[in-house]
Amino acid sequence: MKMNPWTLSVLLLLAGPLGADPGWHVEYPDSFCVVEGSTATIPCSFTHPAGLRVERVVWCPNHKFCSGTTPNVYDSSNVRADSRFLYLGDRVRNCTLKIIKTVKQDAATYRFRFETNGNKYNKYTGRKGVRVNVTNGEVVKVRSSVTDNVVKEGGQVTLTCTSACSFHQLDVHWYRNGHVLSETGPALHLSYLTNDDAGDYTCSLDSSWQKTSAPWSLVVVEDEEKSGWRVTVSVVSVLLAVILLLAGLVFAKRRHAQKKASEVIQKQEVDRKQEAVGASDEVSYATVHFKPSSSRSAPGPEHETVYSEVVR
Numbered sequence: 001m002k003m004n005p006w007t008l009s010v011l012l013l014l015a016g017p018l019g020a021d022p023g024w025h026v027e028y029p030d031s032f033c034v035v036e037g038s039t040a041t042i043p044c045s046f047t048h049p050a051g052l053r054v055e056r057v058v059w060c061p062n063h064k065f066c067s068g069t070t071p072n073v074y075d076s077s078n079v080r081a082d083s084r085f086l087y088l089g090d091r092v093r094n095c096t097l098k099i100i101k102t103v104k105q106d107a108a109t110y111r112f113r114f115e116t117n118g119n120k121y122n123k124y125t126g127r128k129g130v131r132v133n134v135t136n137g138e139v140v141k142v143r144s145s146v147t148d149n150v151v152k153e154g155g156q157v158t159l160t161c162t163s164a165c166s167f168h169q170l171d172v173h174w175y176r177n178g179h180v181l182s183e184t185g186p187a188l189h190l191s192y193l194t195n196d197d198a199g200d201y202t203c204s205l206d207s208s209w210q211k212t213s214a215p216w217s218l219v220v221v222e223d224e225e226k227s228g229w230r231v232t233v234s235v236v237s238v239l240l241a242v243i244l245l246l247a248g249l250v251f252a253k254r255r256h257a258q259k260k261a262s263e264v265i266q267k268q269e270v271d272r273k274q275e276a277v278g279a280s281d282e283v284s285y286a287t288v289h290f291k292p293s294s295s296r297s298a299p300g301p302e303h304e305t306v307y308s309e310v311v312r
């Protein structure tokens with residue numbers, strides 16, 4: 001018979017918990033973050049097969065079973081080992097543990113064990129445990145993919161927002177010089193770095209006790225190889241500009257000279273024309289009057305000749 005994958009996975013899901021004895025179970029977070037000096041309440045719940053009565057509950061650090069005389073922080077059948085550890089749970093299903101005024105030495109993986117009234121096999125320890133981290137207040141940190149904070153222009157860097165606590169489903173926000181960036185999530189990838197990317201980076205966790213990390217400074221330096229190229233390119237362009245300028249000057253000068261020459265020629269032509277026009281303009285009138293004499297025989301004052309000339 002051929003089974004479709006969906007049916008198969010449903011069957012596996014059903015078979016899984018059945019096979020692993022669903023009756024015995026302890027549920028707590030993978031890790032838990034506590035700031036030194038503060039009080040932490042570690043949530044915990046447990047189940048066991050029906051018909052059994054819980055007779056003893058134990059919380060112990062760094063031991064796989066919390067069995068026998070293993071040092072513990074809480075034992076319901078003994079005088080409390082450490083008064084800073086309070087059992088807020090019950091003997092039914094709640095195994096919540098409270099740690100008051102946490103100290104650095106409290107950092108450990110704690111496990112919960114419960115023993116029932118059944119035979120000697122009716123005992124159970126939540127093997128996974130809860131890892132308690134104690135931090136000195138620096139809960140949120142920016143870590144970078146580079147060893148120092150100096151990165152070449154055009155390079156890249158990945159910043160991750162880390163926390164002493166696990167924060168997989170928390171919102172992470174990023175800031176540069178206090179201004180929020182559009183990128184969110186535990187990692188911030190910066191590539192093709194320019195000087196604009198330089199600055200102080202911080203990240204924040206919405207549901208963290210200490211919201212914002214200490215700043216991580218990014219310094220972007222010019223790539224020497226690139227800047228070498230840039231120098232070459234700029235020298236070449238300056239040279240080109242100078243050549244073009246000189247060529248332009250020469251061209252302009254030549255044009256100017258040509259213009260001047262043609263102007264001279266034109267002027268000469270105009271002059272010549274004007275000369276010609278002036279010549280025709282120069283009108284001179286010459287009139288000669290001869291007054292006829294009444295008598296030729298009698299020369300005298302009557303014999304007159306008038307010459308007049310008008311020159312304009």
Ligand SMILES: *[C@@H]1O[C@H](CO)[C@@H](O)[C@H](O)[C@H]1NC(C)=O
Nearest residue numbers: 044045088089093094095096
């Ligand atoms: C377990 O007990 C604690 C402390 O009394 C309480 O805050 C928590 O809600 C309880 N958890 C459950 C699952 O009942």
